Amino acid sequence: MTISVGSKNPTKIEAVKEVFPKKRVTGVEVPSNVSDQPFSDKETRKGAINRAFQCVNFNLSTIGIGLEGGVMYVDNQLYLCNWGALVTNTGEVYTASGARIMLPKAIDEQLRNGMELGDVMDRYAMKEEVRKKEGAIGIFTNDLISRQEMFAHVVKLLRGQWEFWEEQKRKRPFSNVQTGAPRNEIR
Numbered sequence: 001m002t003i004s005v006g007s008k009n010p011t012k013i014e015a016v017k018e019v020f021p022k023k024r025v026t027g028v029e030v031p032s033n034v035s036d037q038p039f040s041d042k043e044t045r046k047g048a049i050n051r052a053f054q055c056v057n058f059n060l061s062t063i064g065i066g067l068e069g070g071v072m073y074v075d076n077q078l079y080l081c082n083w084g085a086l087v088t089n090t091g092e093v094y095t096a097s098g099a100r101i102m103l104p105k106a107i108d109e110q111l112r113n114g115m116e117l118g119d120v121m122d123r124y125a126m127k128e129e130v131r132k133k134e135g136a137i138g139i140f141t142n143d144l145i146s147r148q149e150m151f152a153h154v155v156k157l158l159r160g161q162w163e164f165w166e167e168q169k170r171k172r173p174f175s176n177v178q179t180g181a182p183r184n185e186i187r
């Protein structure tokens with residue numbers, strides 16, 4: 001069983017390796033088919049699902065994982081949000097979201113002017129490639145939580161759900177409805 005991650009971003013690939021230390025994990029560049037800067041939970045989640053679907057190989061034992069970063073409002077406050085999706089080679093889809101933190105007004109304004117958070121963060125922190133290192137979450141938590149750590153938590157939520165429902169299927173093969181498995185996505 002191999003795991004294909006829909007990104008070349010090292011924070012995402014390393015997060016998956018951390019949670020699946022015994023699996024072969026590779027990163028592949030795939031389009032998210034949502035905006036470069038997703039602006040809601042719904043769009044960010046969709047990006048993660050799209051990436052995962054493009055990675056999975058239904059003929060081979062390769063599962064796909066998509067991780068997507070975005071932003072979303074609660075009232076007038078902008079938050080950083082992150083979503084992950086795991087698609088099995090039999091087409092089951094598991095999703096989970098990550099921690100959210102507030103983003104300052106200055107960043108909100110620049111994003112609304114059409115800039116991408118990755119570029120805004122480099123200027124704000126006067127650093128290079130923040131998105132591939134500590135991430136916005138690292139900068140705004142004083143380096144207590146890195147982008148990789150945050151994604152690793154999301155991947156744990158995916159792995160845990162996948163394992164739980166696989167186990168349920170083994171234990172109760174004819175009672176999918178009764179076990180109340182999560183509804184699968186129809187693309």
Ligand SMILES: O=P(O)(O)OP(=O)(O)OP(=O)(O)OC[C@H]1O[C@@H](n2cnc3c(O)ncnc32)[C@H](O)[C@@H]1O
Binds near residue numbers: 009036038116
């Ligand atoms: O190569 P990919 O996988 O696309 O990785 P990415 O860094 O572009 O990450 P996403 O597409 O998932 O994130 C969407 C946008 O938000 C930015 N972004 C999201 N979370 C971030 C973070 O924690 N730090 C810096 N930029 C972030 C990111 O750079 C993009 O501009």
Ligand SMILES: [Mg+2]
Binds near residue numbers: 036
């Ligand atoms: Mg991107």
